[in-house]
Amino acid sequence: MPSAFTILFFIIIILAVLSWIIPAGKYATDASGNIIAHTYHQVASHPQGIWDVFMAMVVGMIGDSKTEGAIQISLFILVIGGFLGVVNKTGALNNGIAAVVHRYKGRERSLIPILMIVFALGGTTYGMGEETLAFYPLLIPVMMGCGFDSIVAVAVALVGTQVGVLAATVDPFATGVASATLKISPGDGLVTRLILLVIVTTISILYVMHYASEIKKDPTKSLVYAQRKEDEKRFMADNAEVKPLTKVQKRVLWLFALAFIIMIMGLVPWTDLNSHWTFFNTLTDWLHNLPVLGILIGKDLPALGTWCFNEITLLFIVMSIIVMLVAHMSESEFIDAFMGGMGELLSVAIIVAVARGIQVVMNNGMITATVLHWGEVGLSGLSRSAFIILTYIFYIPMSFLIPSTSGLAAATMGIMGPLGHFCHVSGSLVITAYQAASGWINLITPTSGILMGAMAIAHVNVSVWWKWIAKLMVILFVISCVFLGIAAVL
Template sequence: MVNYRKGGSNVDKKKGITMPDTFVIVFFVVALMALLTYIIPAGQFETKETTFMQGGEEQTKTVLVPDSFSYVKGEDGEPATQGVSLFEEGGGAGFLNYIFEGLVSGDKWGSAVGVVAFILIIGGAFGIIMKTRAIEDSILKMIDHTKGREALIIPLMFLLFSLGGAVFGMGEEAIAFAMILVPVVIALGYDAITAIMITYVATQIGFATSWMNPFGVAIAQGVAGIPVLSGAPFRIGMWAFFTLVGIVYTWVYASRIRKNPQRSLSYDSDAYFRDDFKHTDIKSNFGTGHILILLTILAGVAWIVWGVVERAYYIPEIATQFFTIGLVAGIIGIIFKMNNMTVNGIADGFKEGAKDLLPAALIVGMAKGIVIILGGDNPAEASVLNTILHAAGGIVDDVPAALSAWIMYVFQSVFNFFVVSGSGQAALTMPLMSPLADLAGVTRQVAVLAFQLGDGFTNMIVPTSAALMGTLGVARLDWGKWFKFQIKFQALLFTFASIVIVIAVLIGFK
């Protein structure tokens, strides 16, 4: 039997290079952004309210006015930089304030404070479930009964999660599902990277190619002034194609890892999960309590899907739903004396689960600090981000239509590093890109296409994505290792997306 080592290592065995910790990477990115505030002058836009119809209801969004950009002027009347200070008092955003300011930014509906609370609560809920050992025993039972058919989990899960991303904008929800599927996938002989591909990455392929996602394409179309949810046939075909690409890529990768697990970049960190099964008899106990807990999880997932689709549930509601699932599982564990479960055991499980995900919660706040250091993402307030957005607007002038559309796609991909929120990026960029598309001879439908592909695909790799960092956290995988794996897949997606953009221009996609 292989002698697995507990915990992970950041050492690349092939080259002997020490990979920097995710916290270190984010720190230096923040430092780079702070430097930019001394080089790039800050600017701002005027804003206005725009309305559009979605689902038979009138929606309102605050957007920028394209021709209203102005620099912040210094005493000499010239554009001035607003270099960030080393430290700010009174709740300001200095360089050394970025962790705290990042953690408390936003509200309960989004990044960072909402996602941080979400991660800690679902961590606690699954800590209770894991305390009963229902998941481990169920996995072992499943392995015993699915020998020879394990590979089917990859296309099935990838398809379902991609559909979730396309239909209702699934993203942060993948964090919770990854907590279930990471140990399952590793127990089947694959790795944590495979689990992330079939959960979070699949949702983002669906998100990027969606024909009806209410948080992305619908808002972008409304802001661009074109019929909401129009162009569905083209997008449905695009979704099917990219989902197939993702399934094939993941299946080929997973097959190679199963033949030689030590090839995996997550091999060392996966030991955390492998050790749970290494000394356990494959014929482990599986009884009524296990069945009831699995049914509780299944019913809870159905409740969540119903809530998201029918009632527009989001982070606050979903966090409470997972807490309920964990609480019911704990009570079942006590009744059936699973793993000697007690009332105090429920509390211990919750604390241990939340503690395990604390690093993931912290990194979400730290990553949010990157945008705060640049001045925030409010178009009406002076920031370096607004200046970058304004500068990008002039790039598409006097170039062929296909090239203009491709440049829009590249810009949206880069801009997503700073504003990961799909609805937020749509509100910031589409008021500027829509009239530019008109001038460049590109349909506004293509401009929306460039937005959704650029926004969705790069969500899989940018460290500013709260959902990505949360998923990596539950999988115990450093972002540096994930980047090393994901960059090849990103290159493939970028190539195909560029081709799709050009085709859309050539056929006059409207």
């Protein structure tokens, strides 16, 4: 498979060619810029050329009169990378999970739900994925030592993180990018996604624990029983002593959790959920009116619940500095860690701009409205539940072709969000459907480096993994469809 960059670039070329074929058109919009249904009309053709194809990626970053640029999102992604780089420099995350594993030694069955919840929280808050590769050499010998197998160890981290991605709540790379594309708050639909998170995480934990119990009673039921002796030679000697968390690492973990808690509190539209929930607005007004201190804090400080990308970008910059101070990092260590973390996510930040180039070509070619019109006509008799389920199914192959969640969101939300509007489905639920499909396909797609890396470390053939997870995939698919269908009509 070519990279997501190549796939997105070829999509831009294809859409530029289509701008010569598809009739150009426009919709009337209201004062807020929202499309007004049934107002489509054709306009003069605006075919896109070679210059336009390459310029689309530049405009995708900085924006123009027709398309908002991705610079705000890309900067946030880079800052998140810097924050994670500083936290990882302290070793707090890795040692934190290792300490949990060590603490529950001898009670590993009870460790399964605890760790899966921890990994699910990582997946739902910041799209944890590649980071899990560091834990398999630790989890495999622990799980094998209590009578389980390498599949259980892989499932704890892989299934845990990906069901978190499936029901991502505030993941900046999925929820954040998709919400920015639709110009809604990442906090919209948060309660719905939290309910889905609880459901799919519980089901996945029960599935893994059932398999673990079965092979504990009868080891021959393990799907990798034939290689048990080889696995013991490979992994059992690797069960090294785990160092306890230092006081500094504990403090960093608390700060790490606090950063995401503040972000969630800042993004949740409290007054929209309940007009009486005005505590944060009142508190902010009180702070602004304080003599001297109000000016010192800043008169532009927005209330929690009204934050967007600028505010949460600043939050993670400030939290990075606080972690530096708590961890007693030197200025050079902090800069190296922050810049290194930004470098890790540079490709993600750029891919958002490349994906936004698709929207640029469609908008400048004036074919976006025509495609939406076709959707409006084709979906005219479709119920809300049918639309959202079809959206979920549509995103499954799309997630396979474009594994980058941020790239996929930036590339498609400009079309799928307005289509949902025509069917009276909220943009936040369209985002939930896209995330559910992305997390679902990540559990089995061979294009995922996370999955194939885990299989390589555990010496498990991917076909064996597919056989083990097949029933869970069916269950998660059905649950997702039913949940989305119900949520669409509530």
